[in-house]
Every structure is written in C-alpha cells, then in structure tokens.
Amino acid sequence: MKHIIIFMVSIGLLFLYPCQAQEAPDSQFSLDFSYALTGVFNQGWGIGLNYERKLFDYFSVRGNFGHMTFLTGIKDVYNTSVSLSLFVNYYPLGIHNGLDKLYIGLGGGSDFMNYFGSGELPPTSKDTLIHITPIIGWKFHVLKYLIVDVSTGYKIIIADSANYSGIKNYLNSGLHFGLDFKILLNELIRSIKK
Secondary structure (H helix, E strand, O other): OHHHHHHHHHHHHHOOOOOOOOOOOOEEEEEEOHHHHHHHHOOOEEEEEEEEEEOOOOEEEEEEEEEEEEEOOOOOEEEEEEEEEEEEEEOOOOOOOOOOEEEEEEEEEEEEEEEEEOOOOOOOOEEEEEEEEEEEEEEEEEEOOEEEEEEEEEEEEEEOOHHHHHHOOOOOOEEEEEEEEEEEHHHHHHHHHO
16 A cells, blocks of 8 residues: 555656746745655554755755654554654755755654553553654755655664564664655745735
8 A cells, every 4th residue: 555655646746747936935834744644654644844944055954843643563552653853954056946956964853652542552651762864855846835855864763762662663763765745835825925
C-alpha cells in the first residue's frame, strides 16, 4: 500500500506544470503532509507545520511542529507523539529567488510520546527521544501554493528509552528519504486577502 501511494504521487508530479513563485518571500509558513503520511502508514493520522525564515543570503532557519497518533509495533498499543525540531539550512545556490532549490542542513529535535491502548503497555507510558539529523534536499515549486521537498538525511538518536524498540516503525536511526508536500499557507492567505 505504501509503495502504491508513493508511486501514484510520483507519477502525478510528472504531469504537473512546474512553475516558480512569482516573488521571493523571505519566509515560508507551510502545512507539511509528511506527518500525515507517516501516521496513515502506521494506522493513524498526523499533521505538521513548518516555518522557515531567511537569515542571510545563503542561510535560513526552519522550525517544525508535528503531531501524530498511530499504532505501535506492540499489539493494541497506540502512541500519541508531539515532535519539535529546529534546522539551519545552507542554500549553496543562494536564496535570491526564494527558499527553494538545493539545501544542506543540520538540526535536531525531540519527540514526546505517550502510550495508551488495551494491549500490554510499556512500563513507562511517557517517552522522550532526542535526535540530531544532517540533511540534504531539493525544494521546488510545483504550483504557486505547493512545494515538493525531496530530501535525504541521517537521523542519529542520541537519547532514547527502553520503550524505543516498540516504535521503530516510526522513529529509527539511520538513513531516511523524504518526499514532502508543503502547502504555502502564507502565500494562500496573501492571495485570499487581495
């Protein structure tokens, strides 16, 4: 199922007419669908918000907030997760045309989790994981209000707990590949106000 969804979305992107943003905003406030997809793939739901702001000609800072509720690897045990992260991104091609194209970043974050359900709950029902992640990616505008962010990163979990083995389908160390769809809320609101 997961591969079918990714394949259908990839094929759909090939038929969209790519266009660049008409102006180069110094910030992007976006709705991030990667949390929703991760939640759905783990029999749950999720939502994510991103805010990225230009600092200098080649640097930006990006904050992420995500919330998911999903089924863990333990039978009939669910997890509610709140994720906060902060990244500094370097754009080697410059940010003259907006916060898109090639970027290299380094950041970290925390995931705060609460386990519940009718199954055998872990001894500690609350959990916190802390990670550091270097990342490289390419962001491009597909439509005026939509950015596709293709990225790869290496997540290094520096603090976990005994409950970590039950949620490895959601959080795991190592190489990660991302295909994120971001709706630019600030651009959408700006066009509605006009």
